[in-house]
Amino acid sequence: MIESAHLKIMIALQEKGTLTQAADALCLTQSALSHQIRYLEKKLNVKLWQRCGRRLRLTPAGELLLQAALQVVPLLNQTEQSLKAFGEGLQGVLRIGVECYPCHEWLTQVVGDFLQLAPNIDIDIIRQFQFSGREGLLNHHVDLLITPDISEHGLLQHISLFDYELVLLISEKHSLAAQDKITAKQLEKEVLFTFPVEQQRLEVFRSFLWPEKAQLKSHKQIESLAIMLQMVEHQRGVCVLPQWLADSYSEQYKVKRLRLGEKGVFSTLYACIKTEDKAVPYINEFIKLGKVSPL
Secondary structure, X not given: OOOHHHHHHHHHHHHHOEHHHHHHHOOOOHHHHHHHHHHHHHHHOOOOEEEEOOEEEEOHHHHHHHHHHHHHHHHHHHHHHHHHHOOOOOOEEEEEEEOOHHHHHHHHHHHHHHHHHOOOEEEEEEOXXXXXXXXXXXXXXXXXEEEOOOOOOOOEEEEEEEEEEEEEEEEOOOOOOOOOEEOOHHHOXXXXXXXXXXXXXXXXXXXXXXXXXXXXXXXXXXXOHHHHHHHHHOOOOEEEEEHHHHHHHOOOOOEEEEEEOOOOEEEEEEEEEEHXXXXXXXXXXXXXXXXXXXX
């Protein structure tokens, strides 16, 4: 039977490259590590490594076992951490995935409050995914996902944090600056700046532009909020932001806020977790803090 110690050996050898460095990382002697390697190869009846000078190179069989190790070991580590954290106040790590570009200020406040409330729980914030947020949760790469989207899945649970209105920001010198609201058709001559998110996930497209079959002059994606607002201020285009975020920057830039349509466009921010984690105390504490709207 393959044991977790064997999988950790695979990862250590891949990361360190030599027996000496891998043995140090695993707190083993080099001879003890060599013995375990030989034992594992004999047990599996297959060569896992080939020597290339002082370094070891994985065989195809070794590559297969390494890929399994890279998936299983993080899962085992996270499971162990979660079990320890079931008792309040125990050491733990809350890994938060973020699929909400404009949530920085809100998240900063929530994290600050959480760190004071739970001093023994560390936090990792993961913004750039090599996977979707849902896959990150299901594969145990993150424990909680902040997202404006609901992705139905039997193993996941979405908890509403707060609702917010999306508003259009234009330059104070824009020809539409005298208005308080705007129609979808009035945006057809505009360049729309958004954060780098697919159109099908942006509420301004789904609930405002597409239902009216409105076609923009152009859609450009910008990661930096400050650059986006500077572009709007100098009449290079317009952008859509949550109202609470637009209000917090209204005094720094010469921009005006307009409502999208007669009734406005609204969205909801969610915390998504695995259903199996809904009883974890520190996750529930973070969600409770996150329900405070930044309005």
